Amino acid sequence: MDAFSVIKSLNNNVLIAEDTDQNEVILIGKGIGFAKKKYDLIESQTVEKLFVLRNKTEQENYKKIIHNIDEKTLQSIVDSIDIIKKRVNTFTDEHALVALTDHIIFAIARLQKGLEIRNPFLSETKVLYPFEYEIASEIVEYMNQFLPVHLPEGEIGFIALHIHSAMEGTALNDINRYSQLVSNLIQIIEDQLSITLDKDGMDYARFVRHLRYTIERVLIEDEVEEPKKMAALLKEEYPVFYNLSWKLIKIMQHALKKPIFDAESVYLTIHLQRLYESIQLKAKTK
DSSP: OOEEEEEEEEETTEEEEEOTTSOEEEEEOTTTTTTOOTTOEEEGGGGGGSEEEOOHHHHHHHHHHHTTOOHHHHHHHHHHHHHHHHHOTTOOOHHHHHHHHHHHHHHHHHHHTTOOOOOTTHHHHHHHOHHHHHHHHHHHHHHTTTSSSOOOHHHHHHHHHHHHHHHHTOOHHHHHHHHHHHHHHHHHHHHHHTOOOOTTSHHHHHHHHHHHHHHHHHHTTOOOOOOHHHHHHHHHHOHHHHHHHHHHHHHHHHHHTSOOOTHHHHHHHHHHHHHHHHHHHHHHHO
16 A cells, blocks of 8 residues: 655644655645654555645745644644635646745744735625635634634635635636726726615625626636627717726726727626616615
8 A cells, every 4th residue: 555654744733744656745634743753654545635745846935834833723724724625626726825834834824913805805705706705704604713813704715716816726816916906996986977886785785796707707818709880879879888898898908918809898887887877776775
């Protein structure tokens, strides 16, 4: 039976070991390093409960990250990653593991200094990635039982983005960039129409999803059919929303550096008009 040979136990949750091809790996798992000595064997059948770091760069990054972290905090992070693995079968990316661990440790360090970073994408993240947000909420609730500080709600959003990045294989920088774009578009809409959107409402959720789907279509250059008669009608009947839709499209084109098909203005105008009317109707019924 294949097994890993222990080289060194870094702590109760992290081991440096050697695989059957004599490649150095890092094994991460709850209690994996407890009472382990050099040359002890870790059977490969137990590895499904662990993370295995094989990439040399990620190994070195991980060693640096956990160097000064206390055992209780590291165990809570390892437990949290195990929670993700149980909910998301695809969460096996080495870089995602290291990045999430680094984020949590950095967040704890900031909070201990009294520095809390506001999450500007929290509402959008909650709407766009509800599954990831649910898992992140469970993780933050769990970790707050053991950490020396209290992770605020904003961290749920940040952790959710890390989970989404790992699930989709999309760079976290790109996800943040698209979230920033959606947030900017929402702010422009509120300013131009002199409205305040209910970030917890269904209308807001539908509209944010539409913006995200528009971005996704643009990125893969998926052309939607343009209903030309509808475009002419909307331009005449709803000039404010039609013109605003084109302003938003130009902003997206600049941010994404890709052309956007004219048809998107039609569907965006319809969504803007419905959103505005819904807000006006709710204001009248109050």
